[in-house]
Amino acid sequence: MKSEGSHAAFARARQLMPGGVNSPARAFGGVGGEPIFIDHAEGAYLFDIDGQRYIDYVGSWGPMILGHAHPEVIAAVEKAAARGTSFGAPTEAESELAELIIEAVPSVEKVRLVNSGTEATMSALRLARGFTGRDVVVKFAGNYHGHVDSLLVAAGSSAATLGVPNSPGVTAGTTKDTLVLQYNDVAGLERAFDEHGKRIAAVIFEPVVGNMGCVVPTQAFLDALNGLTKRHKALLICDEVMTGFRVAYGGAQSLFGFEPDLTTLGKIVGGGLPVGAYGGRAEIMHHVLPEGDVFQAGTLSGNPLATAAGIATLRRLRDEPPYATLEERSRQLAEGLDDAATRAGIPHTVARVGSMLTLFFIDRAVVDWTVSESSDTARFAKYFWGLIERGSYMPCSQFEALFVSAAHRPEDIAATVQAAAEVLGEISAHAGGN
């Protein structure tokens, strides 16, 4: 495989940026080796600077549900750019995107646009604390909500103790108000509310986890989240940055049928440009400045190019819903990978909700971070590089969900399944058949 171009580009980038990247997830740290530098993308394909084509299952880590360089999105961005790239004053396009979000997501009555998912979750937490007058936030191990200080926290020594920082630079003071529990653990959640109920401002969670690989919530867990937050007058923050407009047009909350107090969005709502959003009941959103006194602002928030890309993407998803096709293609991929791993005799499990899925190299269902973490990451690395050599670009970590887009054709999926069967067969042979 030709990689001289990427190798040289990476050598240069490493001189200039920490690790040669602007976000660690793209550095291939979980699989070893060097990242592939991209020249351009179209539909389901990425093209690297060495001229190789890959069927892309990363989709910029979620936003590209319509496929890359979708003509309607590109046209909308070009049109907006010609009219000026930023005004720092209101535009009608912001109301248009807000309207699309409010119409789509059942629990959102009012929304504020920001520039990233991180900003959305950070702002939602501040609002929840401002609204309730309480300090403690509950999060779940393995759920990722962006690089918000108070959420970069590892679990304490027991389930109901407060968290400890898991990045240098995050102060103990910041994290002492964060409680880290195991996902899908109803008893743990009940214990936390028993012990700290009056201090809990909010529970934030991924309604389908993408950030420890794809992990599906149990109905009992969703019921407990809804019931306990209501009973203790804490807010439920549903982080749909990944799942919003992905697992269903109205997000995971419309798929599973519940109404959180606050919802955070990002990724697809920006159509591949930097956008985030947080919204919820009007009564709560009313507390955001300038209507209320919870501070939150942004020079580029509601940016004309970003809102144009978001509007074009959401309109397309609303008017020509790809969800049935996405379901079909994703099932084809999930079943194909499952079958290939079974034939190779490799212990595995596949988790999927709509067009989010993960092949875990572990022999049991993944319900939380403790299980996910014990997957065979060395095996995953071999699988990843085998697929790269055969032209399929998967997320470079066992702990990330892959995404299927509306641009993937059955032939693309079949090619990837074929490649996976070859790679898993080779891995199995090297491992002596087990």
Ligand SMILES: *Cc1c(COP(=O)(O)O)cnc(C)c1O
């Ligand atoms: C990606 C992601 C974020 C962070 O969004 P950024 O735009 O990367 O800041 C937050 N929450 C979830 C669930 C995500 O998947």
